Structure formats: structure tokens, C-alpha cells
Amino acid sequence: MRAPAFWSAPPQAPGWQAHALRPLSALYAAATTRRVARWPDVHPQVPVICVGNINAGGTGKSPTVIALQERLRARGVEAVVVTRGYGGRLAGPVRVDPARMTARDVGDEALMLAAFGAVFASRDRAEAARAAEASGCGAILLDDGLQNPAVAKDLTLVVVDAAVGFGNGRVIPAGPLREPVAAGLQRADLLLVIGEAADRQRFAARWPDGPLPRLEATLEPLATGMDWDGLRVVAFAGIGRPAKFFATLRNLGAHIVEAVPLSDHQPFAPALLNRLSRLARQKDAQLVTTEKDAVRLPPDFRREVLTVPVRLRWIDARPLDAALDRLFPAERAR
Structure with missing residues (x-):
């Protein structure tokens, strides 16, 4: 399902x-307000860091979770990710095992995150948090948990895509938001703005600084040694903003002969896979997709497809490090 164009209109003229x-x-906003007002079902004895967003759709939460897990590991803190496992058939709680589970079992994001550390997936976040704590972790990273009150949080980051911002500032279905911006930010501790410098500047002009400390970061392709310059590709992506992936490929120097935007988490039905293969043959081009999409592909088809891994690069992480110092006073970044 594509977001309607008016969701991107200026807040002053929605x-x-x-x-x-x-x-x-x-x-919709009233229902969210009632839900988030619930008392948490579980208060873990280890710090809980929530990574969430106010927008519906992708904003960069998964790369943020990966970056946080790595940052905590550098401090000697092994964090476990707790996620709903969107799109998966298993109710959980289950520890995600990429060796024996597929995206059909636990969802594409959970499977992708499990390549970087321990992940527990469950439709009941409280049960997943209990399982994570019982595993002996030093912290819990609550993925996409801003509007879920089941687990008590010690630190909450709201992630926003600088190029999209908060859209027209309206709540679904009048806009792209799960709740009003002010309400979501009121429950947060840090606002992370992800995007190129020009997009971050436009975001700052459209959404001036509020009471929250603001972090900035970019998403950058991981250096893999792959030479993309001039490579003819058929690119496909089922993420929140496929255009962002296509732009990344162009910046790497790839020649996109066909761009196929898909819906977020869209299943790869046989007809779609056949269409992609046919396009690649007709255009004499290489199939390319995102890490998140790749884990949903059948193994045989995946061998035909290149991926472009991206990682979060912090512009200024000092407010984050200060918050982590408070949560983990005995550990300091090495």
C-alpha cells in the first residue's frame, strides 16, 4: 500500500x-492515547532502551537497533533485542535462530537483526522481555516499542527520517502519524534524525528544536569491496521508502535500468519472483535489493541477488553516550 501524496504536504497546508x-x-489518536496509558506488564531488572517512531512505516529503526547493540557491546554490555516479529507466523516468545528459521516464522526484521546479536520475537512484548531477561542479558533493546506500553522503559529514542519528517503532521488516516508529534515526543528522551545534511537542515527548519536532545546520523553503505560503478541493475525494495534505496545505489555509481518499488514487508510470491528474473534477463542486468528484503527471498533465488548493506553513522552521539553513562555507570566506552 502506497502512502497518499497529501501525507507529505506541509503541516501548514495539509x-x-x-x-x-x-x-x-x-x-485513531484517542485509541493510541488509551493504549499507551496502560501500566506496564513487566519491569525488567536490566535497563530497557526503546527504539520507536511516530510515523507509520520505516524511519531507520532497524539500523539504529543494530548500532545501539554494537555501541553497548563496546561498553561490555550484551543487549538482547525484543521485537514483535511483524509478518511472522510464530506467536512466541522464541529466540530467533537464522539457521533454522525463516522470515515466514519470525518476520524479516527479526531475522535480519538476529545476524548481529540475540533477538527474541513475540506478539506479547512482555513475554519476550521476560525471556530476554532470563537469558542473562545486560540490557534489552525494545524494537518499535514507542506505542507499546507492555514493557517499562528506561530510555526511549524516537527515530525520524529527515527527508520525510513528520509529514503533514496529522494522525492516520489524515496523515502518516501513529499519534500526535507532541504526545509521542513527550514519552521520549532523545530524538534521532537520520538523513543527509541537506535533509537534516530542512527538517530542522520545518520542525524546530523542542525540549528533547537531538541526535543526528546518516545511513551509509557498508564497504564490501563491491565495484558498483556502471553496473547495470534491476533494483527492488520492499521497505518504508524504496526511493531511498534506489538513491543509495545511484550514489554508488550503479546504473539502474529498472527500479521496482514494493510495499513494506511485501511477500515474494512466485509470480513476482518470475517477473524480477524476467526483467533482469531482458535488461541484461543484475538483481539488487536490501538486506531486509533479502532475508524474505527463497534460498535458491537469493543466490542470484546482490544486497547493499547499510549502517548507521552517528554525526554527534554525545547526548546518547551521556544517557548510556547514566544507565550503565559501571561501564564506559572503551
Whole structure:
């Protein structure tokens, strides 16, 4: 499902569609307010760091979770990721095992994250948090947990894509937000803005600094030694913003002869796989996709596809490190 164009309108002029949908948005926002007001079901004895967003769709949460897990590991803290396992069939709680599980079992994001550290997936976040704590971890990273009150949080980061911002500032279905910006930020400790310098500047102009400390970061392709310059590719992506992936490929020097945007988490049905293979043959091009999409591909098909891994690079992580110092006073970055 594609986001409607009016979701990206300026907050000062959200469009007539947004005004017409205001009553439904009010109901959606009220339901979210009631849900997040619930008392947590579990209070883990280890610090819980929540990585969430206010926008529906992708903002860069998964790369942020990976970067946080690595940053904590550098401090000597082994963090376990707790996630819902969106798109997976297993109710959980289950420890994600990439060697014997597929995206159909636990969802693409959980499977991808499990390549970097321990992950527990469950539709019941409280049960997953209990399982994670019982595993002996030093911290819990709660993936996409801003609107989920089941687990008490010690530190909350709200992640936003600088190029998209908070859209027209309206709640679903009048806009792209799960809840009003002010309400979401009120429950957060840090705002992480991800994007290129120009996009971050535009975001800052459109959404001036508020009471939250603001972090900035970019998503950069991992150096793998692959020579992309001039390579003819058929690129496909089922992430929150496929255009961002296509732009990354172009910046690497690849020649995109066909770009195939897919819906976030879209299943790879046989007909779609056949279409992609046919396109690559017709265009005499290499199939390329994202890490998240790759884990949903059948193993035989995956061998035909290149991936472009991206990692989060902090611009200034001092506010984050200060917060981590408070949570883990006995450990300091090496």
C-alpha cells in the first residue's frame, strides 16, 4: 500500500483530504492515547532502551537497533533485542535462530537483526522481555516499542527520517502519524534524525528544536569491496521508502535500468519472483535489493541477488553516550 501524496504536504497546508479525515484521525489518536496509558506488564531488572517512531512505516529503526547493540557491546554490555516479529507466523516468545528459521516464522526484521546479536520475537512484548531477561542479558533493546506500553522503559529514542519528517503532521488516516508529534515526543528522551545534511537542515527548519536532545546520523553503505560503478541493475525494495534505496545505489555509481518499488514487508510470491528474473534477463542486468528484503527471498533465488548493506553513522552521539553513562555507570566506552 502506497502512502497518499497529501501525507507529505506541509503541516501548514495539509490538504483538503486531511481536513476531511480529521474525525477518523481523532478516533485513531484517542485509541493510541488509551493504549499507551496502560501500566506496564513487566519491569525488567536490566535497563530497557526503546527504539520507536511516530510515523507509520520505516524511519531507520532497524539500523539504529543494530548500532545501539554494537555501541553497548563496546561498553561490555550484551543487549538482547525484543521485537514483535511483524509478518511472522510464530506467536512466541522464541529466540530467533537464522539457521533454522525463516522470515515466514519470525518476520524479516527479526531475522535480519538476529545476524548481529540475540533477538527474541513475540506478539506479547512482555513475554519476550521476560525471556530476554532470563537469558542473562545486560540490557534489552525494545524494537518499535514507542506505542507499546507492555514493557517499562528506561530510555526511549524516537527515530525520524529527515527527508520525510513528520509529514503533514496529522494522525492516520489524515496523515502518516501513529499519534500526535507532541504526545509521542513527550514519552521520549532523545530524538534521532537520520538523513543527509541537506535533509537534516530542512527538517530542522520545518520542525524546530523542542525540549528533547537531538541526535543526528546518516545511513551509509557498508564497504564490501563491491565495484558498483556502471553496473547495470534491476533494483527492488520492499521497505518504508524504496526511493531511498534506489538513491543509495545511484550514489554508488550503479546504473539502474529498472527500479521496482514494493510495499513494506511485501511477500515474494512466485509470480513476482518470475517477473524480477524476467526483467533482469531482458535488461541484461543484475538483481539488487536490501538486506531486509533479502532475508524474505527463497534460498535458491537469493543466490542470484546482490544486497547493499547499510549502517548507521552517528554525526554527534554525545547526548546518547551521556544517557548510556547514566544507565550503565559501571561501564564506559572503551
